[in-house]
Amino acid sequence: DTAVSQTPKYLVTQMGNDKSIKCEQNLGHDTMYWYKQDSKKFLKIMFSYNNKELIINETVPNRFSPKSPDKAHLNLHINSLELGDSAVYFCASSQVTGNYGYTFGSGTRLTVV
């Protein structure tokens, strides 16, 4: 039973398309995150939600919009995809706000062609 699950695992799409990545956690955690890992494996935080409330919104293009329908789900919608959006996107969750360590999903590899 996967603790943090992301779908899809792979996503190949053309420039200009709109796509969504879904994330669900069954750990009962209050806080969820989206991180982007580029081709050099650098990890950068994009968003964080605590119990459906947005608490971190880093400098991310407006084309990226997170949505949290409940505290167990955090989805990421991307409009007008660009080549530079190609990366691995990780969802993560933590037990309490303040971060005592993350549980990561297995990632979604997005390739924009």
Next chain:
Amino acid sequence: AQSVTQLDSQVPVFEEAPVELRCNYSSSVSVYLFWYVQYPNQGLQLLLKYLSGSTLVKGINGFEAEFNKSQTSFHLRKPSVHISDTAEYFCAVSDTNTNAGKSTFGDGTTLTVKP
């Protein structure tokens, strides 16, 4: 704001040898510190964490790390590595004074264990 510097981008080592992966951090406030491991084509897995208390922290897979406040370091060690330890290792820091829960990650160290 915090920052993390992993001093070695690549560490090759022979099987059964000891290894140390070095991590320095910078912060104006108290921090929590973490090491994560990422195996190929997988997500990151928490190896160990320092929140408070004893500066020597033991984690999974035989790894340990020591928090050194004066040197602002949190180096990861294992006395004898296995081929299966080949992976990417990330050091991360989080501010204890904020409830935002954001972690800042280092650039990673690639550990390659050779037979």
